[in-house]
């Protein structure tokens with residue numbers, strides 16, 4: 171049984187059909203990359219999997235870890251081990267990064283019947299992950315994402331993933347807006363998370379991230395459909411020929 | 427409709443957990459208000475003549491206002507007519523509390539405070555907090571009196587102060603809020619029955635937090651308490667007040683007055699956690715809270731700081747203010763006001779700069795949920811002689827849901843060109859994106875809302891004494907709590 175199994179998924183937002191029949195299987199231990207032009211529906215797919223409720227599933231099924239994912243609320247999916255790194259991380263003024271992350275960790279631990287982690291025990295593990303991502307300790311006490319640079323926000327998402335240790339991580343455009351050094355650090359963080367129990371889905375529209383993170387499978391999403399799937403070499407082909415080659419009738423990319 | 431919005435709406439379904447009634451025998455004066463009522467109250471309290479005369483002057487002033495236009499009409503609140511003849515102005519537990527000894531207190535009253543989380547036995551109190559408990563119209567117990575007396579700090583009920591320190595009362599009563607100040611202040615001056623009195627002598631830094639806990643128990647009564655705090659030269663005191671009331675269908679009137687006086691180099695920190703019964707989900711019942719609070723920084727380098735967390739009451743009408751008379755004096759106002767269901771709040775501050783180099787800070791955080799209406803009303807006034815005055819005002823509103831409202835009315839009057847004023851304001855909504863972000867990390871919707879709200883209020887909570895900051899956070903969460911579908 172696959173960790174994630176998407177069958178014939180159709181999704182609408184505000185009465186626009188955005189995903190038009192997605193099929194995808196992801197097994198534990200695998201790294202998948204979903205590539206596609208702006209506006210093709212990548213974020214929509216990621217958010218539906220994270221159970222954002224403003225997206226309306228009109229057809230299809232998604233099973234996750236043997237359960238009906240579409241019946242879960244966002245916090246249930248999160249507690250069951252789904253993590254999404256946001257393309258646009260959200261600011262929470264007045265709440266420190268450390269407090270927020272510990273609250274999230276404890277919510278997930280409670281769900282799993284584990285003891286809560288107190289501030290004293292949390293600190294060392296938080297420090298270790300900060301180091302992995304080459305992040306300043308000061309970020310612990312700053313409000314969540316407030317006045318963070320674009321790159322800091324993206325790194326902060328990966329930091330959260332590292333602390334929360336999900337079973338299925340979906341990274342939405344975590345590479346966009348990063349300079350080359352930050353990109354390397356983020357890639358290091360993501361690679362350190364690879365494990366036989368965990369699946370990672372990396373959503374991107376650039377090939378350059380895939381120089382540092384080598385996926386097992388690449389899927390090309392154009393206009394709400396997966397038009398091709400293959401190995402890492404598919405990313406290189408895309409780089410060479412562009413998305414236009416993938417489907418003759420593909421829509422022109424809309425501004426994201 | 428998506429369920430984030432539902433969640434936000436469900437938050438209106440909170441319950442009030444302090445709504446029980448204590449069954450004790452009370453002594454009351456007959457309903458209604460006339461000169462006789464005033465004389466009766468004053469006689470019951472065995473007051474000196476100056477008190478009676480002051481009350482009568484206040485009563486006649488109030489009666490003339492009542493005839494003219496009754497309550498002031500400028501506030502952004504709506505309520506039906508208040509019949510002042512239907513209110514009982516004095517209600518006291520029959521068993522006379524001894525001010526020396528808790529054992530003589532009606533055990534039901536002790537249990538009430540226990541239930542409210544305010545044990546009156548000294549060994550059970552937070553170390554470092556002395557409590558004065560006001561039950562309906564009278565103060566029933568004051569703790570840690572001896573310890574305070576060693577330092578010369580007077581902390582007692584207002585009635586006791588009138589008996590034991592009449593010269594201080596006579597000197598300062600009405601010196602900050604005169605009985606002519608406004609309709610409710612006049613009413614209070616006429617009929618107030620008790621409250622707290624604090625005097626901190628020269629150079630004493632009061633080592634305990636002084637705290638008054640107000641409880642309205644009796645039905646159809648009004649509560650009119652009056653607090654007077656005088657900090658003599660170079661002294662410091664931190665004072666806290668908390669309040670709750672039983673659940674009743676009828677609206678009850680609470681019209682308090684607080685006066686603070688800070689002499690040279692003195693500091694007063696006054697914190698309020700106001701949790702009067704707010705009414706039910708349909709807006710029935712609840713306390714009408716019309717309160718006049720004002721501090722006078724009379725001396726040089728003095729400082730008065732107000733911190734309030736207002737979560738209760740059907741109507742809140744209050745503007746804790748500072749008159750910055752002494753040169754270099756400092757006024758502060760930090761406020762969180764929450765309105766849920768059909769609650770209405772019109773609250774803010776006045777900072778009146780008179781002395782040179784006076785400074786004031788205003789931080790107001792308004793939270794509206796359900797059908798709540800929340801208004802910030804503030805005045806910063808810089809008088810001619812206030813050379814070098816400075817004010818910083820920050821005024822933020824957070825809307826929770828789409829049926830509530832936030833309003834701001836900042837007034838600024840500057841008569842001295844050297845003044846420096848800074849004003850920041852914002853209105854935001856708890857966004858679906860913020861909620862989704864927190865829920866994606868595993869937090870339940872109500873915990874997510876509570877986190878966003880606490881983050882929003884942080885700047886104010888920081889000003890509260892530690893234990894009370896924790897209490898205030900919990901109170902906010904409870905006030906926003908609801909069933910989540």
Ligand SMILES: Nc1ncnc2c1ncn2[C@@H]1O[C@H](COP(=O)(O)OP(=O)(O)O)[C@@H](O)[C@H]1O
Nearest residue numbers: 183184186188208209210211212213214424426
């Ligand atoms: N609220 C909305 N209403 C209508 N169209 C939307 C809405 N949100 C997104 N879309 C459209 O859905 C399509 C897919 O968006 P998205 O999933 O963000 O694409 P990608 O992440 O691949 O760039 C885009 O054409 C976008 O304009």
Ligand SMILES: [Mg+2]
Nearest residue numbers: 212213257343
């Ligand atoms: Mg996207």
